[in-house]
Amino acid sequence: MTPRQHALRVAALEALGKAVEAEYAKARKAAEPVFRVVRTVDGHPQQAVTLPDGSEIGMISIKDGSESVTVAESTLMAWFREHNPEAIEEYVITSAWSDAEIIAMVKACFPGTVRERIRPANREALLKELIDSGGKLIDEETGDTLLAEIEHHRPTGSFAFNGRGAKERREQIMAAWQAGELAGIELGALALPAAGDEADDREPETGARE
Numbered sequence: 001m002t003p004r005q006h007a008l009r010v011a012a013l014e015a016l017g018k019a020v021e022a023e024y025a026k027a028r029k030a031a032e033p034v035f036r037v038v039r040t041v042d043g044h045p046q047q048a049v050t051l052p053d054g055s056e057i058g059m060i061s062i063k064d065g066s067e068s069v070t071v072a073e074s075t076l077m078a079w080f081r082e083h084n085p086e087a088i089e090e091y092v093i094t095s096a097w098s099d100a101e102i103i104a105m106v107k108a109c110f111p112g113t114v115r116e117r118i119r120p121a122n123r124e125a126l127l128k129e130l131i132d133s134g135g136k137l138i139d140e141e142t143g144d145t146l147l148a149e150i151e152h153h154r155p156t157g158s159f160a161f162n163g164r165g166a167k168e169r170r171e172q173i174m175a176a177w178q179a180g181e182l183a184g185i186e187l188g189a190l191a192l193p194a195a196g197d198e199a200d201d202r203e204p205e206t207g208a209r210e
Contacts, residue, residue, distance in 0.1 A: 019189045026188070028159075035062045036157030049161075049169075052181050057169045058161065065155040069127045069135070071148035076126075079146045080118050083139055087122035090114050 001009070038044050039062040049058035080087050096102045096113035107114055127148075130137055135150040176182055180192050 016190075023188045023190055031159070032157030034157065035060065035159050036155050038062060039064070039155040039157070051172060051176055052184070055172070057172050058165075060159050060161050062157065062159045063155060065153045067131050068151045068153065069130050069148050070151065071130070071146070075146070076118065076123070077116070080122065082144065083142075084122060087119050088116050089119050090116055
């Protein structure tokens with residue numbers, strides 16, 4: 001290949017790469033509402049991926065709905081302070097770090113810049129306990145009760161497409177795409193003519209082209 005051909009090849013593949021990224025994002029967004037129905041209405045957690053000839057080449061895993069916990073921060077802090085004080089840590093508010101002196105003597109000289117927060121790992125573990133217990137947690141030693149509101153969210157249609165045999169699967173898809181067998185799928189700028197379609201209806205040119 002000549003330098004000019006290499007340059008065009010790089011530019012073409014860069015453009016195609018951007019087109020692929022854009023079309024892939026659009027495809028995932030368009031698929032989510034459909035997969036939401038598959039999960040919530042049909043009750044199927046997966047969707048098979050098949051080529052036009054019926055060959056199964058992969059599986060889409062449709063994520064289940066999530067759960068969230070609503071509990072006042074002050075309530076949560078009070079619970080940890082009473083039952084697991086080691087989970088509370090002090091931290092310096094962000095605005096304080098603009099002063100070099102504070103870095104060295106933050107707590108001794110500037111106590112007003114120090115706050116408390118629950119360590120993320122402890123927070124996550126407790127919230128999971130609340131979800132598993134239906135929003136009610138009882139300390140076995142003291143009998144204290146922590147209540148929270150649990151909200152169950154319906155599946156959104158979000159999904160994962162990984163699985164084994166990715167290299168072979170991609171080779172099969174590329175072969176089907178290049179053969180024009182994916183014409184029935186909306187591929188946007190990446191669409192190729194269907195198999196058997198004429199690529200060019202113009203009369204063939206005669207003679208050599210410079």
